[in-house]
Amino acid sequence: MVEDDVTLTGAIKEKLIEAKQGWARDGRLLTGTTGDRERDRLPPGQRLVKDWPVLDLGVEPDVTPRKFRLDLDGAVENRLSLNLDEYMALPMVESISDMHCVTQWSNYDNHWKGVSVRTILDMVKPQKEAKHVIFHSFDGYTTNIRLDQFDQSDVYLVHEWNGKPINRAHGGPVRMLVPQLYLWKSAKWLRRIQFTISDHPGFWETRGYHNNADPWLEERYG
Ligand SMILES: Nc1nc2c(c(=O)[nH]1)N[C@H]1C(S)=C(S)[C@@H](COP(=O)(O)O)O[C@H]1N2
Numbered sequence: 048m049v050e051d052d053v054t055l056t057g058a059i060k061e062k063l064i065e066a067k068q069g070w071a072r073d074g075r076l077l078t079g080t081t082g083d084r085e086r087d088r089l090p091p092g093q094r095l096v097k098d099w100p101v102l103d104l105g106v107e108p109d110v111t112p113r114k115f116r117l118d119l120d121g122a123v124e125n126r127l128s129l130n131l132d133e134y135m136a137l138p139m140v141e142s143i144s145d146m147h148c149v150t151q152w153s154n155y156d157n158h159w160k161g162v163s164v165r166t167i168l169d170m171v172k173p174q175k176e177a178k179h180v181i182f183h184s185f186d187g188y189t190t191n192i193r194l195d196q197f198d199q200s201d202v203y204l205v206h207e208w209n210g211k212p213i214n215r216a217h218g219g220p221v222r223m224l225v226p227q228l229y230l231w232k233s234a235k236w237l238r239r240i241q242f243t244i245s246d247h248p249g250f251w252e253t254r255g256y257h258n259n260a261d262p263w264l265e266e267r268y269g
């Protein structure tokens with residue numbers, strides 16, 4: 048069992064959550080345009096930053112190597128539960144990709160090291176009926192994507208950014224990376240990947256954020 052299950056809601060966080068829900072209601076930051084992902088590198092309404100801002104609800108769980116566990120379960124042929132050594136023993140790959148956050152910043156050329164989801168899919172073998180993937184995190188956060196969005200060559204479980212272990216604030220030791228979608232779909236402090244038959248909107252998706260989250264279609268809210 049995970050000992051320090053922290054809750055994402057609570058007195059301090061409630062205000063921040065409400066503010067962000069308000070933005071969603073008001074359609075803040077929407078430019079109402081559609082980007083051309085072939086022609087432009089920066090999606091509509093985004094601005095380029097050089098750093099990597101930290102965004103979460105201020106609950107940053109301390110996932111020590113001993114506490115780390117990753118469950119892969121749900122509608123699969125092979126359920127798995129990995130400790131950190133077992134995760135680290137998986138085949139590792141590297142990639143470079145851009146990040147796009149719904150709060151309007153993007154950054155380019157992040158160098159990642161981690162495990163391709165294709166490796167995960169080969170190990171767990173989703174059942175034919177499985178159509179969705181839910182990420183669960185050590186802080187209680189959840190977010191959902193479709194299996195076809197998950198099953199892409201640039202989607203990774205990552206533990207290194209620009210040659211260094213991903214730090215606690217950015218979701219280390221292991222987080223998701225789904226570079227084609229707004230960054231709230233990339234769960235930090237990854238705890239569990241659940242394959243499901245039906246969709247289960249996650250933390251922000253049930254608070255006004257878009258279910259699909261394609262930055263090129265500016266799917267911020269809705
Ligand atoms: N576990 C967890 N993952 C999370 C979040 C969170 O609060 N908890 N916030 C999401 C949101 S809203 C964003 S914008 C990105 C920010 O990632 P970063 O802090 O590494 O930039 O993480 C996403 N993943």
Ligand SMILES: [Mo]
Binds near residue numbers: 102149150230
């Ligand atoms: Mo966010």
